[in-house]
Amino acid sequence: MKRLTEQSYYEILEIPRDAAASDIEKAYQRAKALYGPGTLATYTLVAPEEAALLTKRIEEARVILLDPVTRAGYDAGLPVESLQARGREPSSPAAPAAAQAPPPAGAAPEPVPPPGEMAPASPEPPAAAAPPEPSPEAAPPPAPPPPEAVVEAAVRSQAPSPVQSYVIPDDARWTGDLLRRVRESRGLTLLQVSERTKVTRHHLENVEADRYDQLPAPVYLRGIIMSIAKELRLDAQKVARSYLESVAASAAQQRGSADQS
Amino acid sequence: MPLITTPEQAMRLARAICSDISLYNEEKIVRGVEQDTFFDVLQEELEEGRELYRSRVSPELYERTNFYERAVVDVILRSKGHVKSKIW
Numbered sequence: 060m061k062r063l064t065e066q067s068y069y070e071i072l073e074i075p076r077d078a079a080a081s082d083i084e085k086a087y088q089r090a091k092a093l094y095g096p097g098t099l100a101t102y103t104l105v106a107p108e109e110a111a112l113l114t115k116r117i118e119e120a121r122v123i124l125l126d127p128v129t130r131a132g133y134d135a136g137l138p139v140e141s142l143q144a145r146g147r148e149p150s151s152p153a154a155p156a157a158a159q160a161p162p163p164a165g166a167a168p169e170p171v172p173p174p175g176e177m178a179p180a181s182p183e184p185p186a187a188a189a190p191p192e193p194s195p196e197a198a199p200p201p202a203p204p205p206p207e208a209v210v211e212a213a214v215r216s217q218a219p220s221p222v223q224s225y226v227i228p229d230d231a232r233w234t235g236d237l238l239r240r241v242r243e244s245r246g247l248t249l250l251q252v253s254e255r256t257k258v259t260r261h262h263l264e265n266v267e268a269d270r271y272d273q274l275p276a277p278v279y280l281r282g283i284i285m286s287i288a289k290e291l292r293l294d295a296q297k298v299a300r301s302y303l304e305s306v307a308a309s310a311a312q313q314r315g316s317a318d319q320s
Numbered sequence: 321m322p323l324i325t326t327p328e329q330a331m332r333l334a335r336a337i338c339s340d341i342s343l344y345n346e347e348k349i350v351r352g353v354e355q356d357t358f359f360d361v362l363q364e365e366l367e368e369g370r371e372l373y374r375s376r377v378s379p380e381l382y383e384r385t386n387f388y389e390r391a392v393v394d395v396i397l398r399s400k401g402h403v404k405s406k407i408w
Contacts, residue, residue: 276375278337278368282344300364 063112067137068120076134080125087121107261109250233301235269241291242267256286263287266302271309280306323378327385330377334391337369342396349396353403366392 069076072086094113123129231237242252249267253260262283265273274280281299288298324330342349345365352358359366373388401408 276368276372278365278372279340281365281368282340285344 063109063116066116068116068124068133071116071120072124078124083121083124087117090117090120109260231301232305233298234305235267235302238287238291238298238302239267241293242287245291247290252287252290256283256290258283258286269305271306272313274306277303277306321376324376325378325381327381327387330373330381330385331387331391333376334373334387335395337373337388338391338395341365341369342399349400350403353397353400353405353407356405356407358397358407362396 063071069078072078072083072090074082074086078086091114094110094117123133227237227241242249249260249263252258253263262274264270266283266287275283281303284299284302285295288295324333341362345362348361348365349358352361370388374382
């Protein structure tokens with residue numbers, strides 16, 4: 060599934076390219092009701108910044124597509140592959156921070172390293188993740204840069220840098236930093252982990268930064284850590300226990316210092 | 321955050337906490353039911369849940385009700401009624 064910033068306005072609104080103005084308006088109202096501020100979907104499934112981006116994209120889609128002039132210019136700038144694919148594979152904006160595109164059929168599956176041993180991240184995304192180059196004769200004339208270009212660049216800049224493989228000792232003390240290194244060694248971004256675990260990026264960032272005072276109560280935190288650990292193919296029970304011990308130690312230390320003062 | 325003083329809210333909180341415990345500890349719960357070690361294997365999780373419940377409910381309400389214990393049974397245990405065990 061494409062990232063939100065990579066989806067065209069047609070995909071955002073889930074309409075065909077030749078949709079009439081009335082259909083666009085209906086699709087806009089539907090999308091707004093589904094993913095607008097304060098709705099159940101954005102409240103429970105999407106981080107605040109993603110929800111804001113989603114709302115912005117929906118509004119942009121309406122403005123651009125309802126104006127025939129701007130719509131024509133926008134259509135001209137869409138890649139050929141995107142135009143051809145539309146309709147075959149509807150893409151839902153319900154997953155704004157979608158994971159990378161799946162590997163092509165026939166591609167060898169990525170080998171799963173044994174628990175405790177991290178596989179090196181691929182320094183470059185798979186070839187299938189990059190949109191194919193349109194042929195020169197079929198390519199549309201260059202269009203003005205779409206408004207999402209800046210956002211897209213910002214999102215891309217958050218991609219983790221590849222790291223070398225390493226082995227985690229059995230008695231490792233699981234901290235946010237170690238979880239972050241494991242995540243990066245898997246080649247996963249925070250957005251991807253958030254999307255797959257349904258844990259908000261806000262919580263993931265706090266976990267990785269060891270901001271214990273901003274984390275939810277231990278009974279909820281345990282579930283969050285276990286979800287992250289499972290996504291990273293780690294021993295969920297062990298990781299959760301170790302991390303919660305650190306949380307408890309920090310809380311005890313804070314109580315001790317508060318008692319002294 | 322003000323403490324919960326109404327039974328309805330306390331009951332809802334207890335069930336929400338237990339629902340979360342149930343969601344993330346499926347394997348442990350099933351194993352605990354099967355082997356009659358439910359309260360042993362889930363001791364940490366249940367105590368964490370109880371601690372949160374206690375911290376959010378007024379002491380008076382906490383003392384005179386057993387909503388958390390009922391939620392453990394109703395939400396966590398009862399949903400595993402299909403698991404074969406000698407405890408039933």
